[in-house]
Amino acid sequence: MSGRRVLKGSLRPPDNDSAFLLHPHRRALPGRERMRRFRTSEEVDLVIVGAGAGGTVLAQRLARAGWRIVILEAGPFWDPDQDWVSDEAGSWHLYWTQTRIIGGEDPVVMGANNSGRGVGGSMVHYAGYAPRFHPSDFRIHSEDGVGVDWPIAYEELRPHYQLLESELPVAGEHWPWGDPHGYPHAPHPISGAAAHGWRGAMARGIDMRVGPVAIANGQFGNRPHCIYRGFCLQGCKVNAKASPYVTHLPDALEHGVEVRADSMALRVEIGETGRAVGVTYAHGGSLHMQRAAAVAVAGYSIETPRLLLNSTTGRHPHGLGNDQDQLGRYVMVQGAPQVAGRFPETLRMYKAPPPEVSSEAFYETDEARGFARGFSIQTVSPLPIGWAEHVLADGHWGQALREYMRDYNHWSVLGALCELLPCAENRVTLADERDENGTPLARFDYTQCDNDRASIAYAKRVLNEIWDAADAQDVLSIDRYAHLIGGCRMGTSPENSVVDSDHRCWEVPNLFVTDGSALPTQGSANPALTIMALSSRLAERLAVGKISPEGSSAPGG
Amino acid sequence: MAFEGAGHLPNNRDGEPAEPRRLPRQRRGVTPQMHGRYPDHDVLAQSDRWDEPTRSVVMGRLHAPAYRYFQQEQIETLEAFCDAIMAQDEDPRIEVLRYVDHNLSEGRGTGHRYADMPDDGETWRIVARGLDEAAAQVAGCRFAGLDAEARDGVIGRFADGGLRDGAWSELSPAHAWSVVTGAIVTAFYAHPWAWNEIGFGGPGYPRGYMRLGPNQREPWEGAEARELVADFQHDVESDPGMAP
Numbered sequence: 001m002s003g004r005r006v007l008k009g010s011l012r013p014p015d016n017d018s019a020f021l022l023h024p025h026r027r028a029l030p031g032r033e034r035m036r037r038f039r040t041s042e043e044v045d046l047v048i049v050g051a052g053a054g055g056t057v058l059a060q061r062l063a064r065a066g067w068r069i070v071i072l073e074a075g076p077f078w079d080p081d082q083d084w085v086s087d088e089a090g091s092w093h094l095y096w097t098q099t100r101i102i103g104g105e106d107p108v109v110m111g112a113n114n115s116g117r118g119v120g121g122s123m124v125h126y127a128g129y130a131p132r133f134h135p136s137d138f139r140i141h142s143e144d145g146v147g148v149d150w151p152i153a154y155e156e157l158r159p160h161y162q163l164l165e166s167e168l169p170v171a172g173e174h175w176p177w178g179d180p181h182g183y184p185h186a187p188h189p190i191s192g193a194a195a196h197g198w199r200g201a202m203a204r205g206i207d208m209r210v211g212p213v214a215i216a217n218g219q220f221g222n223r224p225h226c227i228y229r230g231f232c233l234q235g236c237k238v239n240a241k242a243s244p245y246v247t248h249l250p251d252a253l254e255h256g257v258e259v260r261a262d263s264m265a266l267r268v269e270i271g272e273t274g275r276a277v278g279v280t281y282a283h284g285g286s287l288h289m290q291r292a293a294a295v296a297v298a299g300y301s302i303e304t305p306r307l308l309l310n311s312t313t314g315r316h317p318h319g320l321g322n323d324q325d326q327l328g329r330y331v332m333v334q335g336a337p338q339v340a341g342r343f344p345e346t347l348r349m350y351k352a353p354p355p356e357v358s359s360e361a362f363y364e365t366d367e368a369r370g371f372a373r374g375f376s377i378q379t380v381s382p383l384p385i386g387w388a389e390h391v392l393a394d395g396h397w398g399q400a401l402r403e404y405m406r407d408y409n410h411w412s413v414l415g416a417l418c419e420l421l422p423c424a425e426n427r428v429t430l431a432d433e434r435d436e437n438g439t440p441l442a443r444f445d446y447t448q449c450d451n452d453r454a455s456i457a458y459a460k461r462v463l464n465e466i467w468d469a470a471d472a473q474d475v476l477s478i479d480r481y482a483h484l485i486g487g488c489r490m491g492t493s494p495e496n497s498v499v500d501s502d503h504r505c506w507e508v509p510n511l512f513v514t515d516g517s518a519l520p521t522q523g524s525a526n527p528a529l530t531i532m533a534l535s536s537r538l539a540e541r542l543a544v545g546k547i548s549p550e551g552s553s554a555p556g557g
Numbered sequence: 558m559a560f561e562g563a564g565h566l567p568n569n570r571d572g573e574p575a576e577p578r579r580l581p582r583q584r585r586g587v588t589p590q591m592h593g594r595y596p597d598h599d600v601l602a603q604s605d606r607w608d609e610p611t612r613s614v615v616m617g618r619l620h621a622p623a624y625r626y627f628q629q630e631q632i633e634t635l636e637a638f639c640d641a642i643m644a645q646d647e648d649p650r651i652e653v654l655r656y657v658d659h660n661l662s663e664g665r666g667t668g669h670r671y672a673d674m675p676d677d678g679e680t681w682r683i684v685a686r687g688l689d690e691a692a693a694q695v696a697g698c699r700f701a702g703l704d705a706e707a708r709d710g711v712i713g714r715f716a717d718g719g720l721r722d723g724a725w726s727e728l729s730p731a732h733a734w735s736v737v738t739g740a741i742v743t744a745f746y747a748h749p750w751a752w753n754e755i756g757f758g759g760p761g762y763p764r765g766y767m768r769l770g771p772n773q774r775e776p777w778e779g780a781e782a783r784e785l786v787a788d789f790q791h792d793v794e795s796d797p798g799m800a801p
Contacts, residue, residue, distance in 0.1 A: 081608070081610075082610055083610070084610070085608075085610050085611040085614050085615075085760070086607065086608070086611045086759075086760035086761055086762045087611055087614050087615060087747070087760060088743075088746075088747065089743055089744075089747035090611070090614040090615070090747075092665065095668060096668055097665065097666045097667060097668045098666065098668070099666050099668070099669065099670050099676075100668065100669050100670075101669075101670055101671075101672050102669045102670070102671055102672060103671070103672030103673070107669075107671055107672070107732075109668075109669055110668040110669040111666075111667050111668020111669055112667075112668065115668060189769065190769075191769040191770070192769060192770045192771035192772075192773070195771075227761070227762070227763075227764075227765025227766070228761075228765055228766045228767070228769060229761030229762050229765045229766060230761055230766065231760075231761060231762070237608065237762045237763075238762070238765075342563050342566065343771075344561035344562070345561075345771035345772045346756075346771070346772055346774070346781055347771055348756075348758065348773075348774065348778075350757060350758060350761075350766075351758070351761075351766040351768070351769050352766070352769050383757075384746040384751065384752065384755060384757050385742060385743050385746045385747060387746075388742035388743075388745070388746045389739065389742060392738050392739070392742060395716070396567060397642050397712070397716060397738065398574070398641060398642065398643075398644045398709065398712075399574035399575075399577060399644040400567040400572070400574040401642070401643070401644070401742075402574075402577065402643065402644045402754075403565065403566060403567060403574045403575060403577070404566065404567070405746070405751075405754070405755050406580075406594045406754060406755050406756075407560070407565075407566060407594075407755075408755045408756065408757065409755070409756045409757075409781065410560065410563075443672065445672075473562070473563035473566075473569075474563050474566050474568050474569060476568075
């Protein structure tokens with residue numbers, strides 16, 4: 001144990017050499033040039049749609065088990081040195097900016113905030129928070145009478161959480177909430193802006209901790225230390241922040257995975273026996289079909305349901321996994337209001353990573369609050385355009401907007417992530433309009449329930465109380481959403497879900513959904529780590545034969 | 558020191574913003590209208606420290622693109638609207654609408670469209686028509702011909718959802734407000750002149766940032782204009798409403 005302490009911060013994760021396969025100075029992946037290529041007519045063991053958190057971890061694990069794998073990715077294969085910039089407006093190409101139609105009473109704005117495009121997926125531009133879900137998240141119906149229980153328990157994910165935390169790696173203080181645990185890397189130093197939030201929370205009696213942030217604190221393989229450049233949401237040009245592009249893809253390429261970028265999946269093809277036989281995709285202006293013995297879809301909560309809804313056959317007239325009208329339902333977002341506080345000193349919140357200090361003191365249900373489930377609190381640090389949106393949302397334009405913008409360097413921002421509950425009518429459907437491939441666009445309708453509104457209102461009150469306790473001179477608020485979850489949830493039967501506890505589509509035995517859309521609930525945690533952990537668990541079960549893509553799950557599996 | 562207090566902020570002045578001309582003139586580099594909280598902060602003086610792709614993107618913004626999407630009549634109305642939203646009442650100006658026009662003509666989407674709204678380009682055209690209709694009602698002229706008070710009155714009604722007739726019935730006023738103002742602030746605060754005004758350090762790669770604590774700044778970051786207390790005191794004496 002003492003030897004482990006000495007090595008803290010530099011332990012090499014088992015069975016993943018990604019950090020050591022990166023070039024120490026160039027950001028393009030060295031493995032790309034000698035990447036294995038498969039012919040489309042060759043039946044690979046697995047074709048994965050989407051090179052993000054879910055798809056890349058699955059590929060890396062199974063490639064090490066000898067599977068021959070092709071990943072189809074709609075967006076580009078990045079060379080971060082050339083393609084990414086330290087600039088907000090110049091980073092639009094990292095986001096999924098193809099149109100989605102948004103409706104419902106509380107429409108959710110899509111794009112920069114919640115949808116990635118390109119190899120690495122949304123984690124290329126996420127902030128870096130990497131908390132675990134709480135054990136209670138897996139049984140909120142039993143414990144709190146809301147939402148739905150998961151078909152698996154927290155304990156099944158724990159070893160995968162631990163593994164992923166060592167692979168990313170995650171830096172932070174010992175975590176007292178949920179299942180208490182430590183982190184492999186020590187907490188980062190925090191900025192003056194974040195320190196104000198922390199101080200206010202302490203004065204208000206609210207516990208906060210530094211982290212958990214998936215940014216190496218120290219050299220990690222060939223990944224250098226963070227330089228506190230602050231542009232985490234524009235893609236990390238340093239390779240300090242974790243994304244599958246640096247944490248799993250290098251090892252996946254080394255073990256023979258092919259990533260076919262700029263390839264938009266249009267249909268999962270079903271053969272006469274009712275099994276998936278491959279995926280049709282558009283690349284370079286023409287259609288191709290990659291044959292595969294099994295298919296895993298990892299396109300996130302909008303594109304995964306869209307792809308399955310568009311994959312109709314005579315046997316599946318409403319799409320794959322939709323016999324019981326479950327496909328595309330129970331899509332969730334987190335309520336993510338932010339409140340900014342103003343202070344006498346200049347704080348220059350654009351420095352240091354936006355994620356620094358957080359609290360899960362309000363995560364669990366407290367009946368005294370008058371609603372079920374809870375929220376987390378995190379520091380966030382908008383860059384100028386993000387700050388302008390915040391000021392606008394508080395109702396200022398003209399000279400008032402300019403004045404608050406000139407005051408930028410005096411502000412610190414806290415955000416909440418409120419657990420909003422799954423609702424069947426919050427769903428992805430197909431719009432009448434079509435894209436350039438002739439594929440119907442996705443439409444996403446979203447309406448909050450009373451519990452959701454109560455949670456968001458309470459969280460905003462707490463954020464205001466923290467700034468009050470910190471003696472902030474002025475506050476500004478914005479209502480917003482963050483993250484996406486659900487749409488192809490896992491469950492106990494085809495009547496309540498799209499996939500089973502092994503992520504396998506109830507209706508197609510060799511079709512899997514391995515992204516955020518499979519999660520039945522979302523907790524108040526940023527979802528990236530849990531999406532990766534679920535893929536890691538699925539890969540382990542597939543690799544040892546506990547699930548066979550040939551047929552039903554092995555007994556006791 | 559002047560900006561340790563928060564008396565200059567609209568929420569602490571019954572929503573009434575302070576007159577920006579009390580601020581010092583920019584001494585290095587350019588800010589919109591040349592008033593600056595950081596008179597010696599010129600982010601472009603650091604451009605040789607940025608990585609090449611970032612430099613190319615940021616420097617490219619110094620030349621506002623030519624109009625390709627909007628018609629002349631729409632340009633007159635929408636330029637007046639953009640200038641009012643960003644309180645640009647004199648040169649030098651960031652020509653916000655040209656960047657909006659560029660994104661629309663490139664077909665660069667944001668990732669979503671409200672179900673009760675046309676696409677973003679059509680939204681801008683309807684807003685232009687709606688602003689002119691509202692101006693005709695209040696003053697019998699086009700929007701660009703309104704005086705500042707009448708212009709701000711029309712915009713205030715737009716912001717509060719109070720414009721609903723005529724062209725406005727073709728869209729959801731609240732969603733239209735978020736579409737156009739979002740595009741305006743994105744164009745304005747993407748521009749390095751605006752970074753000078755607010756004291757933003759700008760692109761941080763490959764150099765990074767080191768001085769994270771309160772009241773700390775990198776040696777190359779310009780100081781806030783706190784040393785200009787004397788000027789500010791003079792303003793307070795002539796206008797007690799400005800006191801922090």
